[in-house]
Amino acid sequence: MTQTAHASTPPGKQMLSDQVYAHLRDAIMRGDHPPGAPLKPQDLAKEQGVSLAVVREALVRVVGEGLADRLPNRGFAVPSFSDRRWQEIMEARRTVEPAVLRMSVERGDVDWEARVRAAHHRLVRTLAYAPEEGEYYTDAWAEAHRAFHRTLLEGCGNRALLETFDRLWTASELARRWSAHRNPDRDGEKEHRRLEEAVLARDADTAAAVLVQHLTSTAAALTDDSGQATQAYATTARPR
Numbered sequence: 001m002t003q004t005a006h007a008s009t010p011p012g013k014q015m016l017s018d019q020v021y022a023h024l025r026d027a028i029m030r031g032d033h034p035p036g037a038p039l040k041p042q043d044l045a046k047e048q049g050v051s052l053a054v055v056r057e058a059l060v061r062v063v064g065e066g067l068a069d070r071l072p073n074r075g076f077a078v079p080s081f082s083d084r085r086w087q088e089i090m091e092a093r094r095t096v097e098p099a100v101l102r103m104s105v106e107r108g109d110v111d112w113e114a115r116v117r118a119a120h121h122r123l124v125r126t127l128a129y130a131p132e133e134g135e136y137y138t139d140a141w142a143e144a145h146r147a148f149h150r151t152l153l154e155g156c157g158n159r160a161l162l163e164t165f166d167r168l169w170t171a172s173e174l175a176r177r178w179s180a181h182r183n184p185d186r187d188g189e190k191e192h193r194r195l196e197e198a199v200l201a202r203d204a205d206t207a208a209a210v211l212v213q214h215l216t217s218t219a220a221a222l223t224d225d226s227g228q229a230t231q232a233y234a235t236t237a238r239p240r
Contacts, residue, residue, distance in 0.1 A: 016050050016054045017054050017057045017058050017061075019048075020044070020048050020050055020054055020055055020057075020058040021057075021058035021061045021062065023048065024039070024044065024058055024059070024062055025062055025065070025067060028062070028067050028068070028078055028174065029067075029136060029173070029174065029177060030136060031136050031177070031181065033078045034078065035078055035079065035080050035081045035178065036077060036078060036079075036080040036081070037077060037078045038074075038075060038076070038077045039059060039062075039068055039075070039076040039077055039078065040075065040076075041055045041056055041059065041075065041076070044058075044059075059076050062076075063076070065170075066079070066085070066171055066174070067079075067174055069083075079174070081178065081222055086172070086175040086219070086222050087219060087222070087223075089168060089171050089172045089175065090172065090175070090215060090216075090218060090219035091219075092168055093168050093172065093215050094212055094215045094216065094219075096161070096164055096165070096168065097149075097153065097165065097168075097211055097215065098208035098209075098211050098212050099208075100153045100156050100158070100161045100162075100165065101152060101153055101156075101199070101204070101207055101208055101211055102204045102207070102208050103155070103156035103157075103158065103161075104152060104153050104154065104155030104156045104199070105155065105199055105202055105203070105204040105207055106204060107155050107156060107157055108154075108155025108156075108199075109155070112151075112154060112155040113200055115151050115154070116148075116151050116152060116155075116196060116199055116200060117196070117200070119144075119147050119148040119151040119152075120148055120192060120193070120196040122144050122147065122148070123141075123144040123145060123147075123148045123192060124189065124192075124193075126138075126140050126141045126144040127140065127141060128141040129141075136177040136180065136181060137177065137180060142173070142177075146169060148192065149165075149169070150162070150165060150166070150169070152195065152199055152211075153165055172218075175218070175222055176218060178221075178222060179217075179218045179219070179221035179222055180221075182221045182222070183217070183221040186217060186221070191210070191213075191214045191217075194210045195207065195210050195211060195214065198210055
């Protein structure tokens with residue numbers, strides 16, 4: 001009788017890989033591994049008490065999310081500040097999102113207005129920073145932030161455009177956290193309030209302009225003319 005080979009990963013190994021992946025992803029998001037830092041499989045395997053194979057599988061998944069790079073003959077590393085991908089992603093967002101926001105302002109109904117108010121209220125009332133979650137903002141605030149920006153655009157009623165937003169948002173999450181860390185004096189709360197006010201006033205021009213400036217400020221914080229981005233990252237105080 002012929003036996004069929006199992007191409008899938010054994011359940012035990014897959015569970016370990018999922019755990020290591022989640023730990024590594026969270027560590028990068030928290031800032032435990034700074035921009036440009038190497039991610040050494042041997043060290044990670046020792047730290048987590050798992051095999052190199054399990055760590056490499058987890059690293060491949062992290063690379064697939066854009067949270068790490070696989071470097072020829074140099075292993076794995078967290079992306080650097082200077083990586084052009086961040087500016088390209090932000091350019092894409094500045095192109096797409098203001099146009100979708102205009103559509104939302106034009107098409108959104110009263111129920112959409114209520115959701116915008118609720119999403120902004122949740123964002124304002126959610127704790128942005130907590131010592132136990134590292135140097136970056138909390139997971140709860142990150143989700144409230146995502147929900148607010150997505151709700152602003154949902155009035156457009158175009159699923160394809162919203163899916164584009166979802167992809168760009170996920171791709172820019174790490175850069176967004178770095179940007180906040182490097183620009184502690186930025187008044188993000190004021191920017192979000194201006195967005196809500198312009199949208200609810202049905203002022204599409206102002207809303208689009210405010211959003212462009214909001215996204216531009218995020219991208220600008222990742223540009224380091226001195227070439228000392230990593231050093232600046234390490235010495236900048238956590239934003240409040």
